[in-house]
Amino acid sequence: MSHGNMNLTLKVWKQKNKDSKGKFETYDAKGISPDMSFLEMFDVVNEQLISSGKEPIAFDHDCREGICGMCSMYINGRPHGPKQGVTTCQLHMRSFKDGDVIVVEPWRSAAFPVIKDLAVDRSSFDRIMAAGGFVSVNTGNAKDANNILIPKPDADEAFEAAACIGCGACVAACKNASAMLFVSAKVSQLALLPQGKIEARERVLNMVAQMDEEGFGNCTNTGACEAECPKSISLENIARMNREYLVSNALSKK
Amino acid sequence: MASSPKLNSKIPEGTIENKWTKYRSTVHLVNPANKRSLEILVVGSGLAGASAAASLAEMGYKVKVFCFQDSPRRAHSIAAQGGVNAAKNYQNDGDSVYRLFYDTIKGGDYRAREANVHRLAEVSGNIIDQCVAQGVPFAREYGGTLSNRSFGGTQVQRTFYAAGQTGQQLLLGAYSALQRQVGMGAVKLLARHEMMEVVTIDGKARGIIARDLVSGKLERHFGHAVLLCTGGYGNVFYLSTNAMGSIVTAAWKAHKKGAFFGNPCYTQIHPTCIPVSGDHQSKLTLMSESLRNDGRIWVPKKKDDNRKAIDIPEEERDYYLERRYPAFGNLVPRDVASRAAKERCDAGYGVGTSKMAVYLDFAANTERYGKIEATKHNLHNPSKADIIKLGKEVVKEKYGNLFDMYKQITGEDPYEVPMRIYPAVHYTMGGLWVDYNLQTTVEGLYALGEANFSDHGANRLGASALMQGLADGYFVIPYTIGDYLSEEIRTKAIPTDNEAFVKAEKDVQDRIDKLFAIKGSKSVDHFHKRLGKIMWDKCGMARNKEGLTSAITEIQQLKAEFWKDVRVTGEANEFNPELEKAHRVADFIELGELMCKDALHRNESCGGHFREEFQTAEGEALRDDDNFAYVAAWEYKGDSSFELHKEELKFENIKLAQRNYA
Numbered sequence: 001m002s003h004g005n006m007n008l009t010l011k012v013w014k015q016k017n018k019d020s021k022g023k024f025e026t027y028d029a030k031g032i033s034p035d036m037s038f039l040e041m042f043d044v045v046n047e048q049l050i051s052s053g054k055e056p057i058a059f060d061h062d063c064r065e066g067i068c069g070m071c072s073m074y075i076n077g078r079p080h081g082p083k084q085g086v087t088t089c090q091l092h093m094r095s096f097k098d099g100d101v102i103v104v105e106p107w108r109s110a111a112f113p114v115i116k117d118l119a120v121d122r123s124s125f126d127r128i129m130a131a132g133g134f135v136s137v138n139t140g141n142a143k144d145a146n147n148i149l150i151p152k153p154d155a156d157e158a159f160e161a162a163a164c165i166g167c168g169a170c171v172a173a174c175k176n177a178s179a180m181l182f183v184s185a186k187v188s189q190l191a192l193l194p195q196g197k198i199e200a201r202e203r204v205l206n207m208v209a210q211m212d213e214e215g216f217g218n219c220t221n222t223g224a225c226e227a228e229c230p231k232s233i234s235l236e237n238i239a240r241m242n243r244e245y246l247v248s249n250a251l252s253k254k
Numbered sequence: 255m256a257s258s259p260k261l262n263s264k265i266p267e268g269t270i271e272n273k274w275t276k277y278r279s280t281v282h283l284v285n286p287a288n289k290r291s292l293e294i295l296v297v298g299s300g301l302a303g304a305s306a307a308a309s310l311a312e313m314g315y316k317v318k319v320f321c322f323q324d325s326p327r328r329a330h331s332i333a334a335q336g337g338v339n340a341a342k343n344y345q346n347d348g349d350s351v352y353r354l355f356y357d358t359i360k361g362g363d364y365r366a367r368e369a370n371v372h373r374l375a376e377v378s379g380n381i382i383d384q385c386v387a388q389g390v391p392f393a394r395e396y397g398g399t400l401s402n403r404s405f406g407g408t409q410v411q412r413t414f415y416a417a418g419q420t421g422q423q424l425l426l427g428a429y430s431a432l433q434r435q436v437g438m439g440a441v442k443l444l445a446r447h448e449m450m451e452v453v454t455i456d457g458k459a460r461g462i463i464a465r466d467l468v469s470g471k472l473e474r475h476f477g478h479a480v481l482l483c484t485g486g487y488g489n490v491f492y493l494s495t496n497a498m499g500s501i502v503t504a505a506w507k508a509h510k511k512g513a514f515f516g517n518p519c520y521t522q523i524h525p526t527c528i529p530v531s532g533d534h535q536s537k538l539t540l541m542s543e544s545l546r547n548d549g550r551i552w553v554p555k556k557k558d559d560n561r562k563a564i565d566i567p568e569e570e571r572d573y574y575l576e577r578r579y580p581a582f583g584n585l586v587p588r589d590v591a592s593r594a595a596k597e598r599c600d601a602g603y604g605v606g607t608s609k610m611a612v613y614l615d616f617a618a619n620t621e622r623y624g625k626i627e628a629t630k631h632n633l634h635n636p637s638k639a640d641i642i643k644l645g646k647e648v649v650k651e652k653y654g655n656l657f658d659m660y661k662q663i664t665g666e667d668p669y670e671v672p673m674r675i676y677p678a679v680h681y682t683m684g685g686l687w688v689d690y691n692l693q694t695t696v697e698g699l700y701a702l703g704e705a706n707f708s709d710h711g712a713n714r715l716g717a718s719a720l721m722q723g724l725a726d727g728y729f730v731i732p733y734t735i736g737d738y739l740s741e742e743i744r745t746k747a748i749p750t751d752n753e754a755f756v757k758a759e760k761d762v763q764d765r766i767d768k769l770f771a772i773k774g775s776k777s778v779d780h781f782h783k784r785l786g787k788i789m790w791d792k793c794g795m796a797r798n799k800e801g802l803t804s805a806i807t808e809i810q811q812l813k814a815e816f817w818k819d820v821r822v823t824g825e826a827n828e829f830n831p832e833l834e835k836a837h838r839v840a841d842f843i844e845l846g847e848l849m850c851k852d853a854l855h856r857n858e859s860c861g862g863h864f865r866e867e868f869q870t871a872e873g874e875a876l877r878d879d880d881n882f883a884y885v886a887a888w889e890y891k892g893d894s895s896f897e898l899h900k901e902e903l904k905f906e907n908i909k910l911a912q913r914n915y916a
């Protein structure tokens with residue numbers, strides 16, 4: 001079945017499981033249409049592999065529209081590939097040329113062990129969230145929503161931070177494998193809102209402590225995370241978190 | 255017509271306004287000490303599952319949550335765009351609980367249960383309060399209050415939103431609440447786990463068999479109650495706006511273990527999606543209904559008009575929704591809008607290369623917004639270019655992410671040219687039949703959110719699925735589950751070496767072995783695509799007796815072929831997406847057959863179910879209330895065999911009427 005007329009060479013990381021050693025395998029991707037998404041290109045390659053009795057390439061994906069944060073590929077040395085502000089599932093083959101060689105790897109970070117091929121374990125992010133990424137309010141305790149007035153600029157800024165999809169590209173982009181952008185996005189969102197302010201201090205201390213425990217590296221302000229983040233989460237969040245952290249840490253030592 | 259004796263909907267006595275209040279104050283409670291020894295399994299972590307799990311854990315129950323993604327935050331709810339309804343009447347435009355109730359019953363073409371829908375409308379306001387308290391950053395006005403917009407099928411503004419990412423923000427709120435309970439040890443989280451079977455003992459649900467998707471191991475989990483919050487099954491059509499993992503497996507396993515399946519054929523086809531562009535496509539992308547607030551839908555008045563949209567003058571455009579339905583215009587319900595688009599395209603007025611698309615045009619409103627902005631900024635005599643520029647900024651703030659998505663996929667810039675759109679499968683109103691308590695026909699087995707047969711009748715109104723998922727999870731199940739669990743406080747945890755668990759696990763293992771043993775020649779996707787095509791052609795936007803009859807035979811043949819010729823690569827005891835898909839597609843094939851049977855038996859048109867034989871002279875859906883004012887609940891009777899049970903729908907508060915949006 002032919003779809004289009006691009007022919008590409010893929011060099012894809014294959015790794016059976018977390019304990020085994022991986023290596024690159026080379027595949028031909030033939031008859032690719034520029035309208036396909038990167039994942040649809042993988043579908044075509046996998047279909048060909050299956051019909052010739054070979055093992056398909058395992059990768060994570062679900063929504064295929066840039067919002068679930070599941071897809072996670074390191075393409076030609078960049079998380080989510082060459083295009084700014086999009087996830088792998090939204091990257092289209094028109095961003096490549098006929099004849100290109102494309103190198104695809106999983107996220108690389110000690111805190112994200114490889115499960116198989118391109119799929120990694122990001123449960124460390126869930127544990128960081130469990131450490132403090134919430135407002136402590138039980139169901140049924142809320143008062144009428146419009147009793148809390150929030151200036152529009154604050155609400156907008158909180159929303160922008162809240163747009164993080166938890167994909168982990170920031171970690172993959174960082175030479176220190178730091179998770180600061182992800183953590184600071186949640187810390188900022190909640191610190192910007194009156195509902196979240198009450199617990200702001202504990203939150204930042206707990207989330208940062210968990211982040212360190214998970215083995216993420218330190219932030220040295222290279223800014224690679226912001227540049228590669230598919231949702232353009234801003235570095236300002238890290239600055240805000242650092243301020244929150246310093247104040248909270250100082251106060252907690254008193 | 256009387257309801258089948260096998261279906262007790264347990265609707266409380268009393269007037270519609272008082273049923274829920276009275277129920278809540280009389281339902282049996284479980285005391286805190288007993289809650290600690292009652293275990294609840296929640297399958298699914300979308301809005302329904304995450305909100306239920308968090309709330310039940312807060313109440314003191316022991317909860318386990320399962321989802322097949324790597325994190326609960328990735329459930330398909332994350333993709334919802336447009337908004338969530340609530341009868342807050344913040345806009346002072348005449349909204350009320352009754353009006354939301356009425357709109358939902360009418361929008362559903364009078365095929366929903368009044369008592370459930372009224373309860374939904376009653377708790378809708380609490381949802382917004384709860385989400386705001388959690389820090390969900392809804393859109394706001396300059397005065398700091400919450401902002402609203404309009405959705406289809408209503409004449410008030412009751413939709414709360416967070417740009418085009420409402421589902422994301424609501425789910426992250428529920429996920430935060432869930433993770434808080436995980437952190438406190440009240441919830442055990444099992445991500446990358448797929449439920450493969452329900453375990454029943456003496457007719458009650460007592461647990462599940464799950465597959466750890468990383469190690470491939472089968473696991474047994476006991477629960478005093480099992481909640482299926484597993485979402486919809488739109489991917490039975492292969493192409494839909496749903497995430498790849500919107501599957502029926504959990505509901506289907508429950509069905510085969512005795513849970514009746516309600517109205518399986520009710521499918522929502524959403525009018526505004528990016529049209530299919532080629533056979534490589536793995537999914538379709540929705541352009542949120544909120545766009546219909548500001549976009550006008552049209553086709554050329556002339557057949558096969560090949561001019562560019564901008565070259566077609568105003569008087570040669572047919573704004574067919576505004577023409578046919580002046581009262582609601584572009585905001586008619588989805589089923590009506592979808593059929594109208596299909597009608598124009600089938601008649602030869604479609605646009606784009608495939609001619610299977612209509613325009614969604616923002617030019618008029620961009621200009622209108624531009625003028626308002628110019629006035630606000632005290633610009634006198636602004637040029638047209640200035641107006642358009644200002645207008646585009648407003649449009650960008652409202653729909654920026656959707657416009658970007660459109661451009662990314664189609665390569666066209668919707669700020670400059672109208673979008674091309676066409677209907678696509680979006681939501682399944684059908685699902686597991688549940689009573690007022692959200693319990694299925696299997697005791698102790700519940701279904702919440704899109705997985706149940708739902709409050710939306712034969713057509714769901716926009717922004718009502720998020721409302722329903724959160725209503726079920728935050729505000730309904732915490733009460734209704736007490737009715738069952740208060741009787742279970744003496745049931746000790748059942749050891750999972752019980753024979754029912756052993757047998758259920760063996761059944762799953764046998765099926766896995768069987769799938770690997772086939773060693774056929776065709777991929778799982780191959781079968782999925784073929785199933786999708788049969789479903790879309792014959793059980794899609796328009797259905798008829800002949801097509802449905804042949805679809806049933808074709809699906810049976812496809813099933814036989816699948817079990818003879820599918821190829822599943824890899825091994826059982828490893829991370830194996832092909833094996834996961836094989837199970838899911840096998841279930842879809844069986845479901846597809848039931849959907850066609852349900853569609854064939856319902857000799858009427860209602861909402862999303864349009865039988866070509868039953869339409870008015872104007873081409874509107876023609877219901878048959880004398881014979882079909884019931885929920886069709888199907889009982890599984892073995893291979894390809896299903897028995898119909900009917901739950902009569904009584905309309906005591908809203909008069910049955912032909913829907914009219916003109």
Ligand SMILES: Cc1cc2nc3c(=O)[nH]c(=O)nc-3n(C[C@H](O)[C@H](O)[C@H](O)COP(=O)(O)OP(=O)(O)OC[C@H]3O[C@@H](n4cnc5c(N)ncnc54)[C@H](O)[C@@H]3O)c2cc1C
Binds near residue numbers: 330336483
């Ligand atoms: C593109 C799009 C936009 C939408 N926009 C809106 C909107 O603006 N407003 C609105 O009201 N509605 C909207 N909807 C509909 C709405 O998003 C869904 O109906 C709703 O989110 C469903 O929530 P849920 O909790 O029932 O299920 P889901 O969010 O689908 O969650 C299902 C969960 O079940 C799990 N699961 C399923 N099967 C298994 C299994 N076998 N084992 C383990 N886990 C399993 C999954 O992992 C997942 O966690 C939209 C839908 C789509 C497709």
Ligand code: SF4
Binds near residue numbers: 168233
């Ligand atoms: S901050 Fe950006 S890159 Fe990091 S997890 Fe969030 S969305 Fe992904």
Ligand code: FES
Binds near residue numbers: 061062064
């Ligand atoms: S698959 Fe969901 S973000 Fe890419």
